[in-house]
Amino acid sequence: MDPWKLHVSELAGHVRDGRLSATEIAKATLARIERLDPAVHAFLRTSPEALLAQAARIDAKRARGEALGALAGVPIALKDALCTRGVETTAGSKILEGYVPPYDATVVARLAAADALLPGKTNMDEFAMGSSNENSAYGPCKNPWDTSRTPGGSSGGSAASVAARMVPGSLGSDTGGSIRQPAGLTGVVGVKPTYGRVSRYGLIAFASSLDQVGPFATDVRGAARILEVIAGRDPKDATSLAAPVGPYEADCDRDPKGLRLGVPEEYFTSGLDPEVEASVRQSIAQLEARGCTVRRIKLPHTRFAVATYYVLATAEASSNLARFDGVRYGARV
Amino acid sequence: MMDFRSQIAHVAELASLSLTEEEATSMAAEVDAIVRYVAELGTLDTEGVPPTYHVLEEASSLRPDEVQPGLTHEEALSGAPRSSSGGFAVPGYVEG
Numbered sequence: 015m016d017p018w019k020l021h022v023s024e025l026a027g028h029v030r031d032g033r034l035s036a037t038e039i040a041k042a043t044l045a046r047i048e049r050l051d052p053a054v055h056a057f058l059r060t061s062p063e064a065l066l067a068q069a070a071r072i073d074a075k076r077a078r079g080e081a082l083g084a085l086a087g088v089p090i091a092l093k094d095a096l097c098t099r100g101v102e103t104t105a106g107s108k109i110l111e112g113y114v115p116p117y118d119a120t121v122v123a124r125l126a127a128a129d130a131l132l133p134g135k136t137n138m139d140e141f142a143m144g145s146s147n148e149n150s151a152y153g154p155c156k157n158p159w160d161t162s163r164t165p166g167g168s169s170g171g172s173a174a175s176v177a178a179r180m181v182p183g184s185l186g187s188d189t190g191g192s193i194r195q196p197a198g199l200t201g202v203v204g205v206k207p208t209y210g211r212v213s214r215y216g217l218i219a220f221a222s223s224l225d226q227v228g229p230f231a232t233d234v235r236g237a238a239r240i241l242e243v244i245a246g247r248d249p250k251d252a253t254s255l256a257a258p259v260g261p262y263e264a265d266c267d268r269d270p271k272g273l274r275l276g277v278p279e280e281y282f283t284s285g286l287d288p289e290v291e292a293s294v295r296q297s298i299a300q301l302e303a304r305g306c307t308v309r310r311i312k313l314p315h316t317r318f319a320v321a322t323y324y325v326l327a328t329a330e331a332s333s334n335l336a337r338f339d340g341v342r343y344g345a346r347v
Numbered sequence: 348m349m350d351f352r353s354q355i356a357h358v359a360e361l362a363s364l365s366l367t368e369e370e371a372t373s374m375a376a377e378v379d380a381i382v383r384y385v386a387e388l389g390t391l392d393t394e395g396v397p398p399t400y401h402v403l404e405e406a407s408s409l410r411p412d413e414v415q416p417g418l419t420h421e422e423a424l425s426g427a428p429r430s431s432s433g434g435f436a437v438p439g440y441v442e443g
Contacts, residue, residue: 113426114425114426115426116418116422116423116425116426117422118420135414209402209403210402210403223401223402249410250410251411252408253403255403258409315391318387318388318391319386321384321385321387321388322388324381324384324385325385325388
């Protein structure tokens with residue numbers, strides 16, 4: 015059985031049932047990264063020893079007959095904007111080169127508590143500012159479908175690592191499209207959760223009122239399962255929501271019949287690639303055929319959204335990144 | 348079209364960047380384009396629209412003020428190039 019061909023839920027199921035060991039998966043993942051990543055550059059660094067130790071712990075847990083977590087033995091790559099205890103974290107910047115956080119981001123701790131495997135940190139535009147991954151201080155990540163193209167960004171490495179099936183899932187962060195756009199450009203599932211749904215504790219901040227951590231996966235079910243693990247109130251992030259976490263994965267089996275969908279007509283204006291539009295319209299037609307009611311709606315302020323975004327995001331980035339400018343206590347270079 | 352060249356020169360000086368005349372001119376044109384794009388927002392009538400202070404509907408809730416295990420002193424200082432007496436050591440910048 016080739017682990018790389020399996021989705022998140024399938025892998026976890028095989029590990030739980032003993033058809034695959036976490037150690038086999040960890041070794042196969044490292045081998046696949048070693049083979050494919052030189053051409054893609056999705057990873058800034060991997061942690062082979064820590065990965066094999068995690069895998070051994072999960073296999074030992076199963077051998078003792080203990081219950082395994084929802085992501086048992088599932089390799090999840092982490093955007094390098096997420097702090098990882100004992101593993102260098104740079105946010106794609108040379109300013110943070112050599113920074114080894116003494117703590118885990120809450121989402122990282124939750125993945126580990128769900129028995130996920132964490133093979134490494136992924137490439138990104140510096141401090142998550144960019145939409146192509148070309149602004150990484152460590153060199154660009156490439157689109158695995160065509161390495162002359164970008165995977166999008168800023169979470170380009172997280173998207174590309176999933177698109178190349180080096181991992182079945184990963185975490186990115188999205189401020190103004192940094193999960194959704196690279197997911198679209200690499201043909202994988204990516205979700206920006208509602209603001210507050212997922213803790214930002216340990217996420218190196220870009221624009222705090224917009225930043226949100228979210229999953230990439232090879233299938234919708236996988237993204238749903240990862241989101242279920244990482245979502246929920248965190249006492250360490252006062253903006254995280256107390257609302258209960260939904261059964262996202264179970265909801266994947268729900269019949270869409272009877273759902274009402276609004277389609278904002280402003281989203282189908284000039285600048286939209288005809289092939290993309292045809293594909294989106296086809297999906298809408300499919301949902302209609304499955305019994306959804308589709309209604310055209312108007313969102314008349316849409317044309318002001320990007321200008322508003324650039325006022326807010328750059329102002330917040332300016333505040334957040336001031337801590338790195340060396341003005342207060344002098345540069346340490 | 349506004350001329351942003353003097354502002355660009357001022358910011359470059361604050362940031363200790365040396366720009367060529369060409370770079371300064373092209374940046375001034377870019378800044379002008381950005382400012383005009385954002386100025387579009389001024390065409391929107393926001394009279395009577397209450398300002399949004401935060402996107403969350405529920406008030407942010409703080410955790411109970413209880414002592415919890417956190418980083419040890421050693422962990423907190425692990426990233427410091429230099430530490431002294433349990434604190435971050437930085438180069439002196441006041442004479443005497």
